[in-house]
Amino acid sequence: MQSTNAPLIPVFTRWFGSWQIRVERRPLHPEALAEAYDRAAPRWTRLTDRLGYGRSYERLFEGLIRRQTLGADAALLRVLDCGVGTGSFSLALARAWRKPMALTAVDLSPAMLAAAEARIRAAGLHARLLEACVCALPFADASFDLVVAAHVLEHLPDPVEALAEIRRVLRPGGQVVACITRHSWLGAYIQAKWRTHRLTREQADRWLCQAGLEPAPVQEPLTGLSGLTSLVAVGHHQQAGAAGPELLF
């Protein structure tokens, strides 16, 4: 049983005159979440591919690479995937990036990690996969150029704590690309099923700012069903004294 002081997930807030009605829910305990994803692992890739997430993730990265300036000296991109699941986000990045990258990934669910390892190996890539929580990353400061995180932050009671940890492991000038469940009817279904946050863009940018990351303007780049369920947030770990963000993409 979680402590009654643990942060809750806001579900619904409305003002009625001077009355405020607020509905909040306790998030799944990390152990229960890991068990739920262990059970989901055997069908996760088939399900998300059928719903078009893999292709949509790939278009997202292609768009980020095409529209923005690519870091010319990023010969070997050091990438961390937080909440890698069965690897769809990392594999989409690898297909779009088409250049060498050193991939590290963490997840709480051993079954998801095993599935990710098999898929990444089958794609001819190599990754360092670890069972770890995004709120306590077992890496030194400034270890990565890019952190990606698809549909993991919304699971956390305190996502800003996780984003601050992501900022710690990013090198100054690095960036984070996150997909998060958005405020929509399908987002409400996901929230009811998985007890997640669901966000507006303003809330996503507020999380980034609170963690000391600078939000980058993003046009909603996701397509199909994933566009209806998810928003994309990009944050920069600003270099001290730099005039503007150094863009990897």
Ligand SMILES: C[S@@+](CC[C@H](N)C(=O)[O-])C[C@H]1O[C@@H](n2cnc3c(N)ncnc32)[C@H](O)[C@@H]1O
């Ligand atoms: C919705 S799945 C997304 C998987 C993958 N990123 C994708 O987009 O297909 C969320 C993943 O985050 C993992 N996860 C949840 N909480 C986590 C935490 N605190 N630290 C690391 N991974 C976590 C789950 O085990 C699960 O594999």
